[in-house]
Amino acid sequence: MTRVFALLLAAALTRQHLGPPVPAQVRRVVTLAPSLSEIVLALGAGDRLVGVTRFDDDPRVAALPRVGGYNDPEPETVLGLHPDLVIAQPAPENRGPVETLARIGIPVEAFALDDLKEVEDAMEQIGALLGVPERGRALRDELERHRAGVRAEAAKGPRRRALLVFGLDPLVVAGPRGFAGELLRDTGAVNAAGDAERPFARMSVEAAVRAQPDVVVICGFEPPPGRPAIPGLPRARVTTLRSTALLHPGPRLAEGLDDLVAALRGKRAP
Amino acid sequence: MRRSAAVRAAIALLALAPLFALAVGVGLSLGAGTLSLSAALRGVEPDATVLFRLRIPRVVLAAIVGAGLSVAGVALQALLRNPLADPFVFGLSGGAAIGAALSVAVTGTALGVAGVSAAGWIGLLPTQFAAVLGSLAASVLVFTLGRARGRLHPERALLVGVVFNSFASALVIALEAVLAPEKTQAVLLWLAGTLGYEPQPVLVAAGAVVLVAAAILTALAGRLNLLALGDEGAAALGVDVERTRLLSFFAASAAVGAAVALTGLVGFVGLVVPHAVRLVAGPDHRVVLPASALGGAAFLVLADAIARMLFRGLGTEPPVGAVTALLGAPLFVLLLRRRT
Amino acid sequence: MVGLVGPNAAGKSTLARIACGLLRPATGSVHLRGDDAFALPRRERARRVAFLSQDEPADLPFTAREVALMGRAPHLGLWALEAPGDRALAEAALVEADALDLADRPVSQLSGGERQRVFLARAFAQDAALLVLDEPTAALDLAHQVLLVTAVRRRAQKGRGALLVLHDLALAGAACDRLVLLRAGRLLAEGGPAEVLRPDVLGEAYGTQVDVVPDPATGHPLVAPRIPR
Numbered sequence: 001m002t003r004v005f006a007l008l009l010a011a012a013l014t015r016q017h018l019g020p021p022v023p024a025q026v027r028r029v030v031t032l033a034p035s036l037s038e039i040v041l042a043l044g045a046g047d048r049l050v051g052v053t054r055f056d057d058d059p060r061v062a063a064l065p066r067v068g069g070y071n072d073p074e075p076e077t078v079l080g081l082h083p084d085l086v087i088a089q090p091a092p093e094n095r096g097p098v099e100t101l102a103r104i105g106i107p108v109e110a111f112a113l114d115d116l117k118e119v120e121d122a123m124e125q126i127g128a129l130l131g132v133p134e135r136g137r138a139l140r141d142e143l144e145r146h147r148a149g150v151r152a153e154a155a156k157g158p159r160r161r162a163l164l165v166f167g168l169d170p171l172v173v174a175g176p177r178g179f180a181g182e183l184l185r186d187t188g189a190v191n192a193a194g195d196a197e198r199p200f201a202r203m204s205v206e207a208a209v210r211a212q213p214d215v216v217v218i219c220g221f222e223p224p225p226g227r228p229a230i231p232g233l234p235r236a237r238v239t240t241l242r243s244t245a246l247l248h249p250g251p252r253l254a255e256g257l258d259d260l261v262a263a264l265r266g267k268r269a270p
Numbered sequence: 271m272r273r274s275a276a277v278r279a280a281i282a283l284l285a286l287a288p289l290f291a292l293a294v295g296v297g298l299s300l301g302a303g304t305l306s307l308s309a310a311l312r313g314v315e316p317d318a319t320v321l322f323r324l325r326i327p328r329v330v331l332a333a334i335v336g337a338g339l340s341v342a343g344v345a346l347q348a349l350l351r352n353p354l355a356d357p358f359v360f361g362l363s364g365g366a367a368i369g370a371a372l373s374v375a376v377t378g379t380a381l382g383v384a385g386v387s388a389a390g391w392i393g394l395l396p397t398q399f400a401a402v403l404g405s406l407a408a409s410v411l412v413f414t415l416g417r418a419r420g421r422l423h424p425e426r427a428l429l430v431g432v433v434f435n436s437f438a439s440a441l442v443i444a445l446e447a448v449l450a451p452e453k454t455q456a457v458l459l460w461l462a463g464t465l466g467y468e469p470q471p472v473l474v475a476a477g478a479v480v481l482v483a484a485a486i487l488t489a490l491a492g493r494l495n496l497l498a499l500g501d502e503g504a505a506a507l508g509v510d511v512e513r514t515r516l517l518s519f520f521a522a523s524a525a526v527g528a529a530v531a532l533t534g535l536v537g538f539v540g541l542v543v544p545h546a547v548r549l550v551a552g553p554d555h556r557v558v559l560p561a562s563a564l565g566g567a568a569f570l571v572l573a574d575a576i577a578r579m580l581f582r583g584l585g586t587e588p589p590v591g592a593v594t595a596l597l598g599a600p601l602f603v604l605l606l607r608r609r610t
Numbered sequence: 611m612v613g614l615v616g617p618n619a620a621g622k623s624t625l626a627r628i629a630c631g632l633l634r635p636a637t638g639s640v641h642l643r644g645d646d647a648f649a650l651p652r653r654e655r656a657r658r659v660a661f662l663s664q665d666e667p668a669d670l671p672f673t674a675r676e677v678a679l680m681g682r683a684p685h686l687g688l689w690a691l692e693a694p695g696d697r698a699l700a701e702a703a704l705v706e707a708d709a710l711d712l713a714d715r716p717v718s719q720l721s722g723g724e725r726q727r728v729f730l731a732r733a734f735a736q737d738a739a740l741l742v743l744d745e746p747t748a749a750l751d752l753a754h755q756v757l758l759v760t761a762v763r764r765r766a767q768k769g770r771g772a773l774l775v776l777h778d779l780a781l782a783g784a785a786c787d788r789l790v791l792l793r794a795g796r797l798l799a800e801g802g803p804a805e806v807l808r809p810d811v812l813g814e815a816y817g818t819q820v821d822v823v824p825d826p827a828t829g830h831p832l833v834a835p836r837i838p839r
Binding site: 274275276488489491492493495496498499500502503505506507508509510548552553554556 | 661671683691736
């Protein structure tokens with residue numbers, strides 16, 4: 001019973017609307033996460049973006065004003081940009097500030113982006129909100145096609161055991177449930193962190209060693225030089241994905257998937 | 271001092287009133303954007319929204335929290351006969367921290383869901399609700415363990431409180447090791463003390479709690495003075511020492527609980543404002559209590575305004591707890607040197 | 611004026627505290643003007659009996675005047691605000707205890723003897739029918755000892771009683787109307803100075819030889835310890 005309850009809540013939280021209704025014509029958009037900015041840009045609506053977070057490093061939004069971070073958007077700054085819509089990722093940490101925005105009369109739409117279904121739903125629904133539903137659907141279809149292609153290729157190759165690492169000290173890996181784990185599955189690799197509960201889970205070094213991955217892929221950052229990234233795995237091949245494509249759930253996941261495939265095959269990844 | 275305590279309290283409040291007004295003025299005029307007061311008063315958007323739904327609630331929150339923490343600090347310093355006591359010393363900060371950390375940890379589980387609905391029903395955010403429960407539980411625990419032979423011993427309660435705070439600290443760190451990485455930042459931010467934007471019913475409730483607590487403590491002020499004579503000396507003058515302690519303890523805990531629930535752990539205010547007031551106005555609690563309330567309110571409003579100004583360029587909400595210490599410490603040293 | 615005398619650990623301080631209602635006796639009762647002391651509400655009890663302890667705190671940040679004013683506490687209302695009448699009484703109490711010149715100084719900055727006078731003023735300000743003083747003369751010089759005792763006597767003559775725990779038998783003999791001699795928690799002797807201050811009684815109480823001679827001027831018994839040379 002409690003599991004059903006939790007699932008219902010999870011469903012409810014996947015997409016959430018707060019505040020006054022979204023106007024029919026959305027001309028000014030503020031995003032509270034880089035992934036969401038990327039989605040808006042991919043929908044061809046980049047000209048409607050008027051504010052982004054300070055973590056947004058996409059050159060296309062470099063000139064836009066910053067409204068704060070993930071947990072601390074500044075209501076006055078947001079208000080000053082006169083947005084028709086604020087798009088956010090729901091999290092307990094930013095709930096207060098996001099509710100404040102809704103309370104002072106700004107329409108807010110919150111989209112969870114934890115797994116691929118949520119990412120694709122978000123792309124489609126944001127497309128609908130911005131009046132370009134066909135673009136939203138196209139983004140979704142593109143990603144799905146890409147994934148199908150990768151899966152077909154993968155069926156022909158060897159199945160390696162891989163560990164997808166997003167943090168060292170403490171060791172944070174992609175579990176099977178989130179978008180990163182799902183993409184890993186698409187590549188045909190076996191997730192060495194197969195019984196992790198959360199999309200991004202902490203793993204003890206001992207458990208990592210016991211899992212015996214063939215490949216360790218470090219995503220989006222450089223491990224400290226001069227020492228093994230994970231002690232105790234001398235035979236595993238460690239490779240680093242420097243691009244941040246896999247960190248931002250959104251249209252760049254297709255690119256991230258390609259990078260991942262290349263990394264697993266042992267080619268130099270960008 | 272030949273004037274009556276009432277007159278001296280009135281003088282102190284009158285002297286602090288302009289300072290408070292100045293603080294409010296600064297607080298209302300500083301923010302992330304620009305504000306035209308005349309436009310706001312005429313109802314022009316977004317100035318009107320910025321003034322009435324963002325800046326005024328923020329200033330009110332800072333005033334409530336500043337007053338609550340200061341008044342609690344005065345009471346606890348009197349109870350412990352120790353000028354180093356701060357409002358969190360009885361384990362209240364530890365309890366609230368555990369509450370907040372747990373609420374972040376259990377999001378998504380059945381317990382978390384139940385908590386969210388309960389909190390929503392009251393009108394608080396889940397973290398706030400959990401922090402109130404946590405500090406309440408800590409208060410009861412410290413009070414129970416601090417009793418010996420049927421009486422509350424402040425030194426014993428202090429020891430229990432300090433130990434509990436260490437325990438809570440360790441527990442929160444352990445929890446953070448288990449929590450998903452993105453959640454730990456939320457807990458850390460909360461621990462640093464932040465002034466956000468609270469809806470009106472929450473402000474009214476918190477304000478009521480602090481007001482009642484301050485009133486109770488001011489009524490007890492004469493008896494708090496007598497506690498300086500020692501338990502025996504106070505009892506010989508007709509004071510019910512045990513009851514005075516209990517009432518003060520719970521009034522202070524309520525004020526701190528309300529403050530901590532809304533803003534996390536804002537340090538320094540409850541320790542230093544009472545001292546500054548005492549340096550200028552003397553040790554009589556009938557003057558120190560109301561003056562600390564107003565002084566604390568002014569101090570936090572001003573600290574928050576300065577924090578916003580300092581952090582403006584970074585485009586983020588400043589942790590006011592850091593700024594109160596950065597601002598308050600040199601001010602206090604200055605005040606100390608002028609008196610000696 | 612009743613003096614409570616006896617050797618160390620006789621229970622003098624304990625008895626004094628019981629008389630104030632600060633300690634509950636295991637057996638027996640205390641009656642103040644006919645009322646059971648422990649049945650009275652605290653403030654009423656404080657209005658009837660004032661207590662000056664042997665170890666009052668030394669680190670008070672309050673001024674002498676403020677401390678004297680604290681003596682009015684049992685008479686104040688909810689917000690503990692003093693009326694002009696209270697302030698006048700506190701002022702008079704300071705004069706009576708010869709502490710007026712200390713009025714605006716913080717008690718923490720006073721010497722032991724000066725502090726004692728301030729606490730005496732506080733006790734006077736309480737305006738209670740009974741004054742209980744535990745070793746009030748311990749830190750005082752001779753002049754102030756006399757002053758204190760004289761002030762207390764003056765009050766006693768106006769109808770206020772005093773119970774003094776005293777170490778100094780000479781002072782006890784000169785100042786008190788009645789003496790109560792305790793030893794090891796038991797009452798050994800009770801009566802006027804002439805009855806209690808006798809070599810045989812004192813010898814038994816203190817376990818040492820004393821001589822008692824009448825004061826040439828007043829006739830009061832003067833106790834002198836016999837010291838072998």
